[in-house]
Amino acid sequence: xxxxxxxxLELADIVGVVRDGLGARVTDAAELTGGGFAxxxxxxxxxxxxxVVKVGPPASARLLEYEKGVLPAEAEYFRMVRSHAPGxxxxxxxxxxxxxxxxxxLPGRALTEGDSPAARRQxxxxxARIHKITGPxxxxxxxxxxxSDWPTAFAAMIDSLRADAAHWQVPLPPLDGVVxxxxxxxxxxxxxxxxxxxxxxxxxxxxxxxxxxxxVDGERYLYGDPxxxxxxxxxxxxxxxxxxxxxxxxxxxxAPLDQVRLSLYRVHLYVLMLAEGxxxxxxxTDGRHDFLTGLLTAELxxxxxxxxxx
Numbered sequence: 001x002x003x004x005x006x007x008x009l010e011l012a013d014i015v016g017v018v019r020d021g022l023g024a025r026v027t028d029a030a031e032l033t034g035g036g037f038a039x040x041x042x043x044x045x046x047x048x049x050x051x052v053v054k055v056g057p058p059a060s061a062r063l064l065e066y067e068k069g070v071l072p073a074e075a076e077y078f079r080m081v082r083s084h085a086p087g088x089x090x091x092x093x094x095x096x097x098x099x100x101x102x103x104x105x106l107p108g109r110a111l112t113e114g115d116s117p118a119a120r121r122q123x124x125x126x127x128a129r130i131h132k133i134t135g136p137x138x139x140x141x142x143x144x145x146x147x148s149d150w151p152t153a154f155a156a157m158i159d160s161l162r163a164d165a166a167h168w169q170v171p172l173p174p175l176d177g178v179v180x181x182x183x184x185x186x187x188x189x190x191x192x193x194x195x196x197x198x199x200x201x202x203x204x205x206x207x208x209x210x211x212x213x214x215x216v217d218g219e220r221y222l223y224g225d226p227x228x229x230x231x232x233x234x235x236x237x238x239x240x241x242x243x244x245x246x247x248x249x250x251x252x253x254x255a256p257l258d259q260v261r262l263s264l265y266r267v268h269l270y271v272l273m274l275a276e277g278x279x280x281x282x283x284x285t286d287g288r289h290d291f292l293t294g295l296l297t298a299e300l301x302x303x304x305x306x307x308x309x310x
Contacts, residue, residue, distance in 0.1 A: 003036045003280040005057040014041045014053050021095030021102045024049075034110065034202055035217070036280050038071065042105060050105040051094060062168075062279055064272075065160045066144050070219040073141060075101050077218030080194060085129045089205075089214045106214030108205035115206070117246040120233070122212035123204055124250025127229055133194040135223035150224055151186040155179045158268060165275040170284055172274060173297050178267065181307060185260040192223035199232040227258060231265045236295060238262070263303050270296035 002008065015026045022045070029043040032052070041053045056071040057063060075096035081088050091103035111119060139146030139153030145160045147153035158179055165172050179186070196203075197220045205214030230239050233247040240257040242248070274292050282288060 005037050005061045007039045007058050009039050017053055017100050052103050052105045054101050056099045064164045069142050071101055074219035077221040084133045088126045108207045108213030111201035111204045111206050116210045118210045119206040119212040120246035121250035124247040128251045131193040131226045135192045138192045138224050140222045150189040151183050161271045161275045168278040170274055182260055189225040193226045195222050195229050200235050227261050228265045231269055260306050263299050266299045
């Protein structure tokens, strides 16, 4: 089922975007599946190039506050990574507009559960390199949640998602005071690192030999705590409980993993996933809501327990 944020496009639409963006002719094209936000097509051009055309939501789509302007953000992310972390396999941006981006197409297939430890190790090493890129502030770019320090930016991110959830009448467990109670842990983060944020398996490409061949979907990038990028590689799990996880082996952090901050970042992820459900056409009565609410409640209880130990 197509998400309400995904445009229904025909071949003629893709031909028009490529013509406007690259002045090239499309000889073949097909829609790609797997995502739930933008509409993505693969296209072969008359000069032999194999490209990906990504088109953002229609103007009528209701988005979360932080999702405004994410297609230009994706182009920014890929350009920064290619410029400051050469060798990390992200697509080349060939052309971009306010509502679409055209990139080179990377080889490989999406990771699947349990496969390719080598690619996961290489992903960890690549993300460690990207984290050396820093930004001018914490949080998102543009008119989106941000701040001059990490606790302020993170609180703004949570507050924005709670407002989205209230707007769509998505019930959430009580969250008042959660961020404030752990201000001290968040305040230890003083450098705004470049974060991908969306490192689930579908955004990681693996080659036939099991090596990392691509990192895609950089549209949700922000600046903040590198630990935020350690949540989605172990989606719905706690990576600090998996010291042998191949991502951690590649990332090679010498510092101990702060359990409070990781727990806060899982709270953020689960609140985001709950809030975005209706915008993707997923009703609150769907079993996904109960599943995520259970995970969120468990993290809130873990934070209470961790706070009591300090």
